[in-house]
Amino acid sequence: MAQAVAGPEIERLIQLLARMPGLGPRSARRAALHLIGRREQLLGPLADAMRVANERIVVCGTCGNIDTSDPCTICRDAGRDASILVVVESVSDLWALERAGAIRAQYHVLGGVLSPLDGVRPEHLSLDALVARATDPDVREIIVALSATVDGQTTAHYVTELVGHLPVKVTRLAHGVPVGGELDYLDEGTLSAAIRQRTAF
Numbered sequence: 001m002a003q004a005v006a007g008p009e010i011e012r013l014i015q016l017l018a019r020m021p022g023l024g025p026r027s028a029r030r031a032a033l034h035l036i037g038r039r040e041q042l043l044g045p046l047a048d049a050m051r052v053a054n055e056r057i058v059v060c061g062t063c064g065n066i067d068t069s070d071p072c073t074i075c076r077d078a079g080r081d082a083s084i085l086v087v088v089e090s091v092s093d094l095w096a097l098e099r100a101g102a103i104r105a106q107y108h109v110l111g112g113v114l115s116p117l118d119g120v121r122p123e124h125l126s127l128d129a130l131v132a133r134a135t136d137p138d139v140r141e142i143i144v145a146l147s148a149t150v151d152g153q154t155t156a157h158y159v160t161e162l163v164g165h166l167p168v169k170v171t172r173l174a175h176g177v178p179v180g181g182e183l184d185y186l187d188e189g190t191l192s193a194a195i196r197q198r199t200a201f
Contacts, residue, residue, distance in 0.1 A: 064109030
């Protein structure tokens, strides 16, 4: 078993960094050494930013986004189309759609997808709040923007059934060949979806 080469404070920093997505023990050690080597420029400001974030970040009671205010910046934005509600699995999906800048609508974060194997059932997701928001007379379309995985599509069908009795149009993201994609590199499932959902040229 390898011996510790630094004090417990540094070892704890490395252990915590190793819990971050994409960082293993080696990457965590490199990151810790980089931070420690630049204490004034990086470590101190990062520690302050994390302390402030821990104190101020809240979950938006309307959509489920994270921000420093409730309702969040997106929900307070009067320039958004209130007739469209985009349903996403997580905050990272919401942020990805915002980075793309393809739509300026309202969002609803489910907080996951249905997954019997992982024990995620309907009551674990923000489905009741979604139905309540969908009953708003201003909402005319719900875009189900969930992953094209089995669990994502199962959840999409469940959401569609939940709001099926409401006078709203339910749409989903297109699936198929990505922009710039070469057919030879795509998997069979993607190609099949692209063929099934082909459109007029």
